[in-house]
Amino acid sequence: MLKQRVITALAIGPTSLVLLFSLGGGAFACFIGLILLGAGWEWANLSGATTTREKASFVALLFVTLVSFWLTGAAYAVWPLVLALLGWCLALYWVARYPSATDQWQASLRRYLMGICVLVPCWVGFLHLRETPWWLLYVLFVVWGADIGAYFAGRAFGNRKLAPRVSPGKSWAGVYGGLGVTGVFAIIMGLCQQLSFAGGLWLIVISLVVTLASVLGDLFESMLKRHRGIKDSGNLLPGHGGLLDRLDSLTAAVPLFALLAPWVA
Numbered sequence: 001m002l003k004q005r006v007i008t009a010l011a012i013g014p015t016s017l018v019l020l021f022s023l024g025g026g027a028f029a030c031f032i033g034l035i036l037l038g039a040g041w042e043w044a045n046l047s048g049a050t051t052t053r054e055k056a057s058f059v060a061l062l063f064v065t066l067v068s069f070w071l072t073g074a075a076y077a078v079w080p081l082v083l084a085l086l087g088w089c090l091a092l093y094w095v096a097r098y099p100s101a102t103d104q105w106q107a108s109l110r111r112y113l114m115g116i117c118v119l120v121p122c123w124v125g126f127l128h129l130r131e132t133p134w135w136l137l138y139v140l141f142v143v144w145g146a147d148i149g150a151y152f153a154g155r156a157f158g159n160r161k162l163a164p165r166v167s168p169g170k171s172w173a174g175v176y177g178g179l180g181v182t183g184v185f186a187i188i189m190g191l192c193q194q195l196s197f198a199g200g201l202w203l204i205v206i207s208l209v210v211t212l213a214s215v216l217g218d219l220f221e222s223m224l225k226r227h228r229g230i231k232d233s234g235n236l237l238p239g240h241g242g243l244l245d246r247l248d249s250l251t252a253a254v255p256l257f258a259l260l261a262p263w264v265a
Contacts, residue, residue: 036123075127085256098223118220135261142210142253217253
């Protein structure tokens with residue numbers, strides 16, 4: 001499984017990075033939008049959709065929402081990022097109380113709405129961060145680095161489970177390992193950007209917060225998959241599952257970092 005994951009990452013990762021940083025404006029928005037529309041197809045399944053028509057209807061709704069945000073200028077507004085922050089606070093409550101609070105969100109319509117509230121701000125966050133490419137690259141490496149740190153720390157020391165009712169494989173050791181990697185990245189980034197002491201300290205703080213948010217994004221999708229009775233959101237990426245299985249951490253981390261990064265100086 002690990003070998004398959006590495007092969008898939010090597011095949012897709014470099015190409016994705018080139019496109020992320022070579023495209024701009026509308027082309028970049030379309031590229032990220034297409035990825036999130038694919039994730040929307042999988043989210044429809046998490047929401048209870050069983051037919052192609054139901055899944056396509058949700059993707060169409062997501063597409064119309066993204067286009068509306070682009071045409072009205074909301075794609076570069078701050079308020080979707082603020083709403084995302086509030087939404088992820090609610091998601092934390094649901095994950096922490098799972099399964100006792102399931103009745104608050106299990107209706108398919110509510111899960112569809114959750115998908116809009118997760119995927120659209122993620123798209124908005126990517127557009128904001130593309131204005132400062134270094135920040136976009138940084139948050140990607142923070143999330144990926146935290147994931148790698150969590151994987152190895154969890155395997156070595158993961159006896160105390162983080163959220164066994166949601167995702168039995170995750171441990172507190174994994175969280176600490178991810179935070180350790182993130183802290184190192186933040187220090188290196190602060191030195192490279194020659195930030196002031198206060199700016200460097202703020203970067204470390206928000207990087208740690210964003211790392212915790214990425215864990216929440218992962219747990220939130222795991223909660224929905226567990227409720228739906230499936231292991232992976234899809235099978236598009238060999239060894240990785242579906243698009244959502246690779247994007248779940250970013251859906252929480254990207255909008256939050258886009259909201260907080262402008263205060264780094």
